[in-house]
Amino acid sequence: MAAAAPPPPPSPAAIPETIVPETAPPRHPLFARIRLGTIFDVPQLHKLIHQMATYERLTDQFSATEASLAFTLFPSPSPPPPFTSFTVFILEVSPDPFPPTPQDPSNFSPILKTFHLDLPIEDSEKDIFRSEIGGDVVVAGFVLFFPNYSTFLAKPGFYIEDLFVREPYRKKGFGRMLFTAVAAQAAKMGYGRVEWVVLDWNVNAIQFYEQMGAKIQPDWRVCRLTGDALEAFAHLNI
Amino acid sequence: MAAAAPPPPPSPAAIPETIVPETAPPRHPLFARIRLGTIFDVPQLHKLIHQMATYERLTDQFSATEASLAFTLFPSPSPPPPFTSFTVFILEVSPDPFPPTPQDPSNFSPILKTFHLDLPIEDSEKDIFRSEIGGDVVVAGFVLFFPNYSTFLAKPGFYIEDLFVREPYRKKGFGRMLFTAVAAQAAKMGYGRVEWVVLDWNVNAIQFYEQMGAKIQPDWRVCRLTGDALEAFAHLNI
Numbered sequence: 244m245a246a247a248a249p250p251p252p253p254s255p256a257a258i259p260e261t262i263v264p265e266t267a268p269p270r271h272p273l274f275a276r277i278r279l280g281t282i283f284d285v286p287q288l289h290k291l292i293h294q295m296a297t298y299e300r301l302t303d304q305f306s307a308t309e310a311s312l313a314f315t316l317f318p319s320p321s322p323p324p325p326f327t328s329f330t331v332f333i334l335e336v337s338p339d340p341f342p343p344t345p346q347d348p349s350n351f352s353p354i355l356k357t358f359h360l361d362l363p364i365e366d367s368e369k370d371i372f373r374s375e376i377g378g379d380v381v382v383a384g385f386v387l388f389f390p391n392y393s394t395f396l397a398k399p400g401f402y403i404e405d406l407f408v409r410e411p412y413r414k415k416g417f418g419r420m421l422f423t424a425v426a427a428q429a430a431k432m433g434y435g436r437v438e439w440v441v442l443d444w445n446v447n448a449i450q451f452y453e454q455m456g457a458k459i460q461p462d463w464r465v466c467r468l469t470g471d472a473l474e475a476f477a478h479l480n481i
Numbered sequence: 482m483a484a485a486a487p488p489p490p491p492s493p494a495a496i497p498e499t500i501v502p503e504t505a506p507p508r509h510p511l512f513a514r515i516r517l518g519t520i521f522d523v524p525q526l527h528k529l530i531h532q533m534a535t536y537e538r539l540t541d542q543f544s545a546t547e548a549s550l551a552f553t554l555f556p557s558p559s560p561p562p563p564f565t566s567f568t569v570f571i572l573e574v575s576p577d578p579f580p581p582t583p584q585d586p587s588n589f590s591p592i593l594k595t596f597h598l599d600l601p602i603e604d605s606e607k608d609i610f611r612s613e614i615g616g617d618v619v620v621a622g623f624v625l626f627f628p629n630y631s632t633f634l635a636k637p638g639f640y641i642e643d644l645f646v647r648e649p650y651r652k653k654g655f656g657r658m659l660f661t662a663v664a665a666q667a668a669k670m671g672y673g674r675v676e677w678v679v680l681d682w683n684v685n686a687i688q689f690y691e692q693m694g695a696k697i698q699p700d701w702r703v704c705r706l707t708g709d710a711l712e713a714f715a716h717l718n719i
Contacts, residue, residue, distance in 0.1 A: 307635030395546030430715030436707035456710025469674035472694025477668030
């Protein structure tokens, strides 16, 4: 059947994505890509999470190792399909356009965006955060999310556990790109909502989220049972 | 090998679970059981969720149908194994002891507990909430939870989305039994934490959770993107 079909028309994907008007040449283009994380990203991911813990002054709560991340996020031999469980998007940046990527078996196509910056980004940790795909590609951030569920809607949603952009890449739209990638994926899947938490004193973040259409729930409080208090339940006679 | 082994000693499971001292005969024993929900529980579950929406005065947000619950919670042909995705525990009560249940393929053994009540419970909706397993067994409540993830711990946890006990069964320990079942399961699986939300004005609930060892996070706020604001992202040019 396929061999008998006429040749397809030129694909829109064959048209270069970045057409820059000649009147406004970008001084410092930076190519960004969001793709699904894999077990090969674990070393970079571990460093990103540690930086996040440092930024939040919560290193005392940090106990992740590369091995424990790999074991829990990408269990072998067959990690669950993306979006059905814990899912990582990796944000990469490169001075050169990304080569076309083959269609991912999960049907998720990497998201590409070109940023035109006034000044080049100085990234002193470029070598530490070189992407596992090689070249001049550097990991700039990540978002980790997983399905949640609304009984009222009888629909799944996504919960964003962490969204992090490395310091040199902040306030340039990369965080919005990561956030948008998750919301767009939820919307495409027909999901009911996207949720996350924010610190109540983080006025800038709250304003940013509200501008994106989010509602902050003023009277809900998160409860957490952890550590010894949780472990005590393993031996509890219900 | 097994045939050559000596006969096993009498199993503790063969000893009746409810040994009541003769000096304090219970006037009104009520047998409770927590088991995994299945697609056959959907009609009862739908009614329970609607009652919860009514109780919370949020029926305007309620759009679940039996069909949408079945489709999202117990997708055919092969729903995900319990605890790996959205998981429902059903709380049933009965005037008679529950018969022994065969070992569930998921390795989850139903949790049994006998309540000794001063007064019998008058349940005017007994017929509506008769369990799908038949007999005099009535569905009294449920808890819906699913895995979440802590990047700092590199461990999964559980998030409790809803816990609901029908009105005639409240303030008797059934809610604690449901909550404990989830926490015990998390602890047995080596998970890092159990989380849920509570309304900040619900002082009784907060006190109850704190007594169970939970910490309330005072400065976190839940953000939600839903409805049209979420759907707009499906067509957004990232």
